[in-house]
Amino acid sequence: MRVTLRNMNDTTDIQSSVIEPKRRSRLADFFFRLVREKPLGTISGIIVLIFIFVAIFADVLTRFPYDEVNILDRMQGPSAEYLLGTDQLGRDLLTRLIVGARISLTVGLAATALNVVVAVLVGGASGFIGGKLDLGVQRFVDAWMAFPGLLLLLTIMSIAGQGLLQIIVVLGIAGGIGGSRVVRGAVIGIKENDYFLAARAIGSPGHATLVRHVLPNIMAPVIIVFTINIGGVIISEASLSFLGFGLPIEVPSWGGMLSREGREFMEAAPRLALWPGLCLTTIVYCFNMLGDAMRDLLDPRLRGGES
Amino acid sequence: MRAYIIRRLLLIIPTLFILSILVFLSVRFIPGDAIDIMVDNLGLRSVNASFDRAAVERRLGLDVPVYVQYGRWMGDIFLHGSLGESLMGRGAVEEKIMDRLPVTIELGLMAILIGLVIALPVGIYSAMRQDTVADYLGRSIAIIGLATPNFWLALMVMIYPAIWWGWAPPLELVSFTEDPLGNLGMFFIPSLILGTASAAATMRMTRTMMLEVLRQDYIRTAWSKGLKERAVVTRHAVKNALIPVVSLIGLQLPILVGGSVIMENIFNLPGLGRLMLFALDERDYPMVSGINLFFATMVVAINLLIDLIYPYLDPRVRYS
Numbered sequence: 001m002r003v004t005l006r007n008m009n010d011t012t013d014i015q016s017s018v019i020e021p022k023r024r025s026r027l028a029d030f031f032f033r034l035v036r037e038k039p040l041g042t043i044s045g046i047i048v049l050i051f052i053f054v055a056i057f058a059d060v061l062t063r064f065p066y067d068e069v070n071i072l073d074r075m076q077g078p079s080a081e082y083l084l085g086t087d088q089l090g091r092d093l094l095t096r097l098i099v100g101a102r103i104s105l106t107v108g109l110a111a112t113a114l115n116v117v118v119a120v121l122v123g124g125a126s127g128f129i130g131g132k133l134d135l136g137v138q139r140f141v142d143a144w145m146a147f148p149g150l151l152l153l154l155t156i157m158s159i160a161g162q163g164l165l166q167i168i169v170v171l172g173i174a175g176g177i178g179g180s181r182v183v184r185g186a187v188i189g190i191k192e193n194d195y196f197l198a199a200r201a202i203g204s205p206g207h208a209t210l211v212r213h214v215l216p217n218i219m220a221p222v223i224i225v226f227t228i229n230i231g232g233v234i235i236s237e238a239s240l241s242f243l244g245f246g247l248p249i250e251v252p253s254w255g256g257m258l259s260r261e262g263r264e265f266m267e268a269a270p271r272l273a274l275w276p277g278l279c280l281t282t283i284v285y286c287f288n289m290l291g292d293a294m295r296d297l298l299d300p301r302l303r304g305g306e307s
Numbered sequence: 308m309r310a311y312i313i314r315r316l317l318l319i320i321p322t323l324f325i326l327s328i329l330v331f332l333s334v335r336f337i338p339g340d341a342i343d344i345m346v347d348n349l350g351l352r353s354v355n356a357s358f359d360r361a362a363v364e365r366r367l368g369l370d371v372p373v374y375v376q377y378g379r380w381m382g383d384i385f386l387h388g389s390l391g392e393s394l395m396g397r398g399a400v401e402e403k404i405m406d407r408l409p410v411t412i413e414l415g416l417m418a419i420l421i422g423l424v425i426a427l428p429v430g431i432y433s434a435m436r437q438d439t440v441a442d443y444l445g446r447s448i449a450i451i452g453l454a455t456p457n458f459w460l461a462l463m464v465m466i467y468p469a470i471w472w473g474w475a476p477p478l479e480l481v482s483f484t485e486d487p488l489g490n491l492g493m494f495f496i497p498s499l500i501l502g503t504a505s506a507a508a509t510m511r512m513t514r515t516m517m518l519e520v521l522r523q524d525y526i527r528t529a530w531s532k533g534l535k536e537r538a539v540v541t542r543h544a545v546k547n548a549l550i551p552v553v554s555l556i557g558l559q560l561p562i563l564v565g566g567s568v569i570m571e572n573i574f575n576l577p578g579l580g581r582l583m584l585f586a587l588d589e590r591d592y593p594m595v596s597g598i599n600l601f602f603a604t605m606v607v608a609i610n611l612l613i614d615l616i617y618p619y620l621d622p623r624v625r626y627s
Contacts, residue, residue, distance in 0.1 A: 139318075143325040146607045150565025151583065151599055158587050159336045235456050239569060242458050243584065258462055270466050277459035285454035 033297050041293020044286035051283055055102040062095040066252050075269055087272055088265040096252035097279055103253045104283060106164070108234040111171035115233070116226050118176025120218075123183025127191075128210055138184075144177050153236060157245040167246050171233055182225050186218040224298055228291030231284035238280055254280045312615060319611060323604065330599045331377050334592040367394065380596075390597035395589050400597035403582065410480065410578035414501065414567050417494050419556060421502030422509055427552075429506075430513025431545060434521060435536075445510065452507035457566055460500050461573045476574050497570040504566060505559045512555050516548040523547075550621045557613040560606050 035042050054061060070090030078085045084093040126137040144152075153174060160166040190196055190213065199209045238255025240246030247253045249261055254276040266273040364370040368379060383389045390400035397403060433445040468474040476496065483490040520526065521544055529539045568580030579598055586594035 139321040140325050142322040143329055146322065146326060147603045148561040148564035148606060150568055151602060154587060155333050155595060155599060159333065231454060238456055239458060243572065258459060266466050267469050270470065273462050273466055280459060281455045285451060288454055
């Protein structure tokens with residue numbers, strides 16, 4: 001049953017001389033299995049890479065500044081100059097979508113990275129130290145999770161104010177506290193293992209067991225769980241921007257492009273609403289499928305019965 | 308069992324306490340103090356009006372330290388059942404919430420109902436015909452449904468029918484007592500969109516649970532008795548597979564609340580979600596805190612209720 005990544009890690013000390021080549025081959029093995037066993041996950045992964053490529057090279061790929069207003073070219077249909085047409089201010093829709101990809105991915109990836117850090121700090125401390133601290137922290141997490149997500153985010157965003165940094169920090173911390181349950185569970189699970197007891201029995205101090213035995217063994221499942229969550233983070237940002245509490249209106253976020261400002265023009269030109277939504281759905285779908293595939297391949301025990 | 312109920316109820320107390328502090332403090336961190344924003348909102352700066360700041364603070368109860376304010380807030384809730392007064396002169400917060408509540412509850416209940424009506428048959432059928440075209444189709448649609456932002460779906464439903472048939476959702480709330488059909492019609496589309504979102508998750512859960520149950524010994528026994536498929540599924544499998552789905556409904560509540568904020572905003576439904584956005588725009592702190600506390604307490608209470616009735620639904624679960 002338990003022949004997974006984490007148990008192989010435990011033997012690191014004994015075979016430290018062979019671990020390097022083995023690790024590389026495991027990565028190659030992972031990609032090989034991804035392509036062979038999870039075609040949908042592979043395609044999704046490729047689409048995610050395309051979006052990342054577009055986001056990184058947004059400046060090169062666009063022909064106009066995203067905020068360039070062309071009064072004379074308002075509400076143009078698709079043409080050779082404006083491949084997807086222009087919006088009510090004559091801004092190129094394709095350019096705004098491309099810059100939007102950069103924004104969505106920046107928020108999605110940065111907030112998720114912060115999620116992992118916060119979740120490992122909160123959940124790790126709570127699970128590792130246990131006792132009264134655990135009881136107290138968990139009541140706080142209970143309260144946090146009972147708070148309907150969007151209401152909590154709306155309230156905090158009106159404290160933090162609109163902005164890219166603000167939304168990353170807010171989504172990162174809010175999601176991290178909620179996600180700390182996963183980390184806490186994983187840490188408590190490890191504390192039951194013989195190798196953990198053995199480390200304590202030979203007198204290894206607390207911080208050493210934490211760094212050497214607990215953290216390496218929780219990182220794989222933690223990263224998988226949070227990868228699956230990237231799509232959710234992107235939707236949260238879009239929802240907040242849509243409601244006018246996320247990014248400022250001049251920033252071409254996909255959610256913001258769908259917000260009230262442009263609503264009256266969408267009936268005249270539905271593509272203004274169609275494209276940002278399609279981009280959102282596609283990237284979220286691909287992150288979900290890629291995350292699912294990674295989970296199935298790397299840690300089947302996390303599947304939770306979904307088959 | 309009684310010990311479990313008592314322990315569960317005791318654990319609720321610190322959760323609600325921390326929740327109330329979270330709700331209360333969060334609005335106090337909104338930059339600038341309430342009076343400044345009030346002055347800005349009223350446009351008093353431009354007319355250079357002078358006013359007695361200390362008197363306004365006293366009147367709004369902002370002249371005492373934060374912990375005293377919190378104490379008063381809690382005291383009012385427990386002693387008078389009052390969530391305070393709107394800063395913007397819109398009356399008592401709890402009355403406003405009660406005014407708006409029916410709309411949000413109707414939306415939420417219809418969404419849950421529609422979600423179940425879609426999810427259960429599809430989930431059950433998908434499990435019965437595992438790995439067939441129908442199964443793949445159902446699952447693919449569910450996964451796409453999970454990835455589609457509900458506000459975008461709502462926008463599409465607003466825009467395309469408007470172009471094709473000149474249809475637009477009504478701007479005024481149609482009362483149920485005056486025009487039941489018109490009222491249900493008004494709630495149908497937003498509930499459908501909210502419902503499909505939760506249906507995706509429920510369908511996946513139903514399918515998984517059904518697959519698990521269908522592999523049990525007692526199902527094989529039922530088959531070997533010569534029962535028809537319909538009897539095996541309806542009488543033996545579904546009953547047991549659906550129990551965990553009940554707790555999923557509780558887990559989906561917070562998401563449903565968020566979705567109703569968005570749907571009320573798009574479809575002009577005067578519910579609690581729209582009140583919340585309005586209050587946030589106006590920086591009406593008592594209103595924001597009141598709505599937040601109300602929703603969070605509802606979520607805690609309903610989840611507690613589901614936990615408590617669970618052993619009655621599933622006798623195998625015995626809390627100790």
